[in-house]
Amino acid sequence: MFLSRFRQIYALYRSYMAPSEFTTQVLKCESATISFNTTSDEPTIASAETLDALKAAARHLVDEGQTVVFPTETVYGLGALALDASCAAKIFSTKGRPADNPLIVHVSSFSMLNSLLPPNYDVPKSYKILMKHFWPGALTLLFPRNGDVIPTIITANQSTVAIRMPSHPVARALIAVANAPLAAPSANTSGKPSPTKAEHVFRDLNGKVPLILDGGACGVGLESTVVDGLHEDGNIRVLRPGGITVEDLERVLREDMHDVGNIPKVLVHKRDYADEKMERAPTTPGMKYRHYSPSVPVTLLLTMPSLSGSQATQPFTELLKTLKKESGEQPMKIGVLAATDSKLWETLDAVHGVDWTRFPLGLTEDPGTIAQRLFDGLLSLEEDGVQMMFIEEVEETREGLAIMNRVRKAASESIRVTID
Numbered sequence: 001m002f003l004s005r006f007r008q009i010y011a012l013y014r015s016y017m018a019p020s021e022f023t024t025q026v027l028k029c030e031s032a033t034i035s036f037n038t039t040s041d042e043p044t045i046a047s048a049e050t051l052d053a054l055k056a057a058a059r060h061l062v063d064e065g066q067t068v069v070f071p072t073e074t075v076y077g078l079g080a081l082a083l084d085a086s087c088a089a090k091i092f093s094t095k096g097r098p099a100d101n102p103l104i105v106h107v108s109s110f111s112m113l114n115s116l117l118p119p120n121y122d123v124p125k126s127y128k129i130l131m132k133h134f135w136p137g138a139l140t141l142l143f144p145r146n147g148d149v150i151p152t153i154i155t156a157n158q159s160t161v162a163i164r165m166p167s168h169p170v171a172r173a174l175i176a177v178a179n180a181p182l183a184a185p186s187a188n189t190s191g192k193p194s195p196t197k198a199e200h201v202f203r204d205l206n207g208k209v210p211l212i213l214d215g216g217a218c219g220v221g222l223e224s225t226v227v228d229g230l231h232e233d234g235n236i237r238v239l240r241p242g243g244i245t246v247e248d249l250e251r252v253l254r255e256d257m258h259d260v261g262n263i264p265k266v267l268v269h270k271r272d273y274a275d276e277k278m279e280r281a282p283t284t285p286g287m288k289y290r291h292y293s294p295s296v297p298v299t300l301l302l303t304m305p306s307l308s309g310s311q312a313t314q315p316f317t318e319l320l321k322t323l324k325k326e327s328g329e330q331p332m333k334i335g336v337l338a339a340t341d342s343k344l345w346e347t348l349d350a351v352h353g354v355d356w357t358r359f360p361l362g363l364t365e366d367p368g369t370i371a372q373r374l375f376d377g378l379l380s381l382e383e384d385g386v387q388m389m390f391i392e393e394v395e396e397t398r399e400g401l402a403i404m405n406r407v408r409k410a411a412s413e414s415i416r417v418t419i420d
Contacts, residue, residue: 022210026198027053029071029215034169041109043173053213054170058178060210061087067094069187069201071215073168074138074223074243075194075375076201077106077184078209085151088183092153094208097190102156103183104140104224105163108175113163116181118146126229126236126264129256130249136167138243140226154183164224170215186223187212193292193378193410196221200379221372222402225249235265237273241402243371268401292375292410294382296335298389300411301344303419316344316417320351331355335381337374338392339364343419350420357384367399374403378410 033047045051060066065087067080078094081087082105092099107113110131117123127141145161155161163181166172175182186194187201187209195201198214205212225242227249229235236253238246249266257263267273301316324332333355338344340360348356359377362369381389391407394400408414 021207024202024206024209024212026202026212026214027056029053029170029213031169031215034173036169036172041111041176043169043176045173050170054174054177057174057211057213061178061182062180064210065090066210067091068174069198069205069209069212070171070174070184071168071198071213071218072106072166072171072184073218074166074220075196075218076187076198076212077171077182078187078205079106079174079182079184081178082106082154082181082183083149083151085153088151088153091183091185094205095185095188095190097185099153100156101185101190102158102162103154103185104226105150105154105161106171106175106182106184107163107165108172109165112175112181113165116143116146116149116161116163118144124229124234125257126234126253129252130227130229130236131165132256133252134244134248136165136172138164138167138220138224140164140224140240140242142226142228142230142239144230160228160230162226168215168218170213174213191291191293193294193375193382194223195379196372196375200376203379203383217372217376219372221375222399222406225402229264234262235267238266238268241268241405243399243402245398246401247398271401292378292406293412294378294389294410296382296386296388297413298378298391298407298411300407300414301338301390301392302414302416303344303392304395306416313416314418316347316419317350319415319417320354324351324353333357333384333386335359335384335386335389336391337361337377337381337389339370339394342392344390344392347419357381357386364394367394367397367403370394371399371403374406 029050030047033045033050035044057068060068061081067078067090069076069078078091080091140162142160142162145155145159150161188195188204196218198212201212220243223242225244226240228237228239236249246266246268253264335357337359340363359381361373361377394403396404
């Protein structure tokens with residue numbers, strides 16, 4: 001145990017002392033030219049330009065032991081070889097990520113997954129169902145860690161490892177071309193909003209990574225859903241809501257296990273149960289530290305009726321007038337994120353002397369679009385130079401659960417208001 005810990009610390013030390021300046025290259029990858037079939041783990045890549053870009057990225061990863069940024073269907077990831085502690089350590093130094101925040105391992109095939117699991121491990125039936133429906137895709141599953149294969153730096157010394165198979169063709173093809181599983185958190189400075197476009201990454205990590213693969217905007221826009229199904233009760237615990245909704249999980253388990261007497265329950269951390277021990281030593285990212293915060297203050301506007309029955313503290317217009325009074329004669333530039341059909345937009349014009357920068361997120365009835373645009377909105381408003389941001393809450397159903405999970409971590413304060 002001591003020797004393993006020493007190697008982890010030494011790997012981190014080496015990564016911090018190594019030169020960190022790169023001339024960051026951005027290479028285009030055409031997702032439509034990449035395909036996988038059911039009979040082979042290898043991708044077919046029709047575009048020579050895309051194949052060259054993937055090979056270049058694989059050389060940086062495998063031959064040079066560097067980090068590389070690549071798109072996934074959730075957010076852009078900062079990848080490194082998952083089975084090499086010194087390579088994985090560069091993820092932490094590049095992001096400024098705390099060492100006790102574990103990483104997710106990405107695989108391109110089920111044969112690669114099996115190579116990471118303990119010998120003779122019997123995958124639970126619930127996992128087989130979830131993988132059938134959502135792999136490749138935005139679902140991460142916790143598995144027992146094979147100590148002979150997975151370095152402790154990946155799991156922050158935990159006994160489990162988080163693994164997923166991305167559905168984005170560029171991500172899956174890169175893992176296959178490199179022929180190695182990749183550890184890959186979001187490709188941003190630790191604590192900032194996750195990038196969903198290559199330009200988001202370039203603005204943040206230019207000079208810190210050698211290569212960014214540009215595969216266009218991410219389709220989901222929020223990180224993967226992380227599930228722990230390793231408890232004796234057989235229930236599914238959602239440690240981090242994300243691209244696969246709780247309703248999705250419940251539906252497929254109900255459909256595929258209808259002939260079983262005890263269908264697993266889907267329990268959401270902090271909504272349906274608490275686990276203080278896990279919160280102190282997380283088994284998966286996104287649980288312990290503040291995340292998703294831009295460089296300016298973010299205020300969450302609570303506009304829905306409180307479940308506890310408490311009343312709103314003030315009208316939104318009064319809040320704006322107070323802010324305007326506090327700023328004096330100085331012009332204010334405020335960014336606003338809300339559903340496209342929110343009543344909030346009509347209220348903004350009631351207060352003069354404010355330069356509003358608006359970022360409609362999508363219709364209330366389409367939380368998937370709101371999720372896809374959330375991080376782009378935070379980063380775009382930050383780039384526009386706003387002094388602060390307001391973001392309106394959404395209903396915590398479907399993708400709304402993951403949206404509010406991210407918004408609460410991004411916001412420095414929450415204020416309950418009424419909209420006139």
